[in-house]
Amino acid sequence: MIYRFAISIFLPLLFVGCTSKKWYKGNTHVHTILCGHADTSPEAVTAWYHERGYNFLCLSEHNQFIDPATVKMPTDLRDDFILIPSEEVTGGEQAHSTALNIDGVVDPRLVQPSGASKTQVIQAHVYGAEQQHGHSILNHPNFHYRNSAEDIRPVEGLHMFELHNGHPAVNNFGDHEHDSVEEIWDDLLTDGMLIYGVSSDDAHKFQEIGLEHSNPGRGWVMVQADSLTPDSISEAMYHGNFYATSGVMLSLASVKDRQISVAVDQAGTERELSSPFVVGHEVADGKNEYKIQFIGPEGRVLEAVNGTKATYPVSEQHSYVRAKVIYTRKAGREYENFYAWMQPVFTDGRVHFVIQD
Ligand SMILES: [Zn+2]
Ligand SMILES: [Zn+2]
CATH class of the missing domain: 3.20.20.140 (Metal-dependent hydrolases)
Incomplete structure (x- = not known):
């Protein structure tokens, strides 16, 4: 039997360490x-x-x-x-x-x-x-x-x-x-x-x-x-149910109770970035740090946090919100960025949820 619910907030059920997934x-x-x-x-x-x-x-x-x-x-x-x-x-x-x-x-x-x-x-x-x-x-x-x-x-x-x-x-x-x-x-x-x-x-x-x-x-x-x-x-x-990355690894990427939570897996990120194969995005200046941005319609940054952990309450004020993690490190005379991009959370019903039992 399949029940179909159109719900206003899409919950992709991403809980690192909290489910059998x-x-x-x-x-x-x-x-x-x-x-x-x-x-x-x-x-x-x-x-x-x-x-x-x-x-x-x-x-x-x-x-x-x-x-x-x-x-x-x-x-x-x-x-x-x-x-x-x-x-x-x-x-x-x-x-x-x-x-x-x-x-x-x-x-x-x-x-x-x-x-x-x-x-x-x-x-x-x-x-x-x-x-x-x-x-x-x-x-x-x-x-x-x-x-x-x-x-x-x-x-x-x-x-x-x-x-x-x-x-x-x-x-x-x-x-x-x-x-x-x-x-x-x-x-x-x-x-x-x-x-x-x-x-x-x-x-x-x-x-x-x-x-x-x-x-x-x-x-x-x-x-x-x-x-x-x-x-x-x-x-x-x-x-x-995934995130995209050019090198930054996450230990938490979840959407629960209308809140996006994200945390960087620093050891995992360091391990990935010690590989000779990763390539950073060159930027003219910056400093060694992690930044987390919550981004909404038109690419507007709704909130930015310096650090490796952040949460953001999703409201219907924005049709979608997504989280992006930016890690900046020095590379020669310049700096380079690596990213992790979580998928958007939608509040306008564009995602329909199917629950099977
Ligand atoms: Zn091609
Ligand atoms: Zn190709």
Whole structure:
């Protein structure tokens, strides 16, 4: 029996350490030698993430479905590591998306239908992923500044996009003429869209390491799910039960009794940031510190706290509120930022809650 409730405050039930749910680290977007412009086999790519403690990986090849059953897994395979069957639906100059947890290759006719607008191409990708019983994540919207908020907003059934992507050419932070992807996110959220922000590394190069290369380990998601299976992870993400990060780890990310609570896992963050693979966002000045911001419609900072812990009471005064953690550290003569982005809490009923028993 299924009871449906439309409730005014969406409670994603994220309680670190308070439920049977666990946190799983994963990357939804990576390439292999099979695409012709990356440098490492599916097996060796899988081993890279397995060795570094990830729990799941999507081998999201350009318009190719890599069946996980065909990938030889590491000989010392942990029981808390899985591949999620995926593909990067690559519609040329118009749009790319990860089809997450699919049964097979997305219908090639839906990749880049001729004469279609960018909105229609993204919509076709969503249908293509759904036909294969998966979910769609729109990838790197600021790559060549191809997908604006206006292109994305009308798409139906799209509930995830890459807020952060580790590839050096994707313009996460915009420029003097273009919005950052985070500004695009706030535009979409302000306009009523139900869309969650993903972070991935989109790695192509595992053999040469350098800022100019698309190396692994620069972005990932932490998903809170009942179990580690492709279905469980994919459904948890589709319902917003995750946070996106470029290096900052959280020990608390919860919404309870109309209050958002967030706390930094400092030891976990230090461990991640000691990796040679993470890349900070360069900023001209700052100081070594953690900051937590609560952000509402139009990207307005409703409250900012210096420190590693904060709470914020959500009220219907704002249609959504989301938390962002910024860690700043000195890097050479300048400073660099790392982030964790929690998903928004909605107060305007755009999320409907399904309780099953
Ligand atoms: Zn792409
Ligand atoms: Zn890609």
